[in-house]
Amino acid sequence: MATCFCFDLDGTLTKQELLPLIAASVDLEDEISVLTKATIDGFLPFDKSFKLRIRLLKDAPLNAIHQFVCNVECDEAILRFVQQNAADCYVVTGNLDIWVQPLLEQIGVEFFASKAKMDNGQLAGVEHVLHKGDAITELRQRYDNIIVIGEGMNDVPMFELADWRIAYGGVHRPNGSLKELSDFVVYDGEALCRLLNMLS
Template sequence: MSKTLYAFDLDSTITKAEILPYLAKELKQAEEMDLLTRQTLEGFIPFDVSLTKRFNILRHIPLKRVHELLSELPLDQEIVEFIRTHQTNSIVITGNIDVWLKPIIVKLGCPCLSSITCLKNNILELIDIMDKGKAISKLKNEWEKIIAIGDSTNDIPMFQLADMSIAYAGVHKINIEVAKQVDFIFDDSKELCAFLNQL
């Protein structure tokens, strides 16, 4: 059994913006996407319901274009550097869409667990939405200690099962429900990574 795994949320933890609203600008539907995303982050809409709605809006953007857009999405360089230095014991756990994330995951060089899609009649279909709690549960069989880093209500199942939970307010303020579930809160990625390096 390996020692410590760092489990990172993706959107607004590693990225400097929420991915789906960022993509929605391509379809000129950023306002609707922003609203759905905010309501989800604050826990007003269940993640699976929200993701399905948001995916259905965005799935018609050609994959090549999604990759072009996401290759330009700003990332938190302190966190990226931490993950690159700890590739063998870092993982990204995200509800986001598997085939869309390649440009980001390639930059990180670590494994990624995400929602799963498949192509049916040239249309992207969502077939399995990531359950972060189940993901952490399975990983606990392989790792002695799991440290979860995220920012929203969607990360609560991950926070509850991890050995240590950290909320990172790099983009969003941490809401009270998330704050109740975590051991530490950081709003500076340099301080966060310095803390992780001391563990």
């Protein structure tokens, strides 16, 4: 049986949310957090909110963003697990590919992310917002046992198609709807990795 592990990025593998961090780099933290809250509270769909947030942040210099993103603190236990099982681990993130790519290359993990629209080397918007279920559908061709780990509402489509679902609360409490779909709820990175070893 071929097993793979799909990790959410923001607030699962990383101990901080990346978008607020990027916003802080261009002094738009308050503006972005209003949009984030509106999304979490269900006033604005994720796709729309994400595109809007990208519009606000598109002038932020890429180099500075990469510096912030690459220095983000990751959960040590989860990072170790991902690196030790790199061939069968995937990061599935709604975040923008051009922003998270250096971090994920540095970790050495394959990933699915939202696609940036570029214009003359400048970020012009979002080409495609990743629907996390699509990543699972693609991985299904290669794996018959798919284990997903996430914490937010946008992880729901990934949970709906997986074999085993873990709601992770190591950074903040997992989203209630996601928890309702989960088989396990874990609040500690080490415990998560012990569980992953037992599910594989």
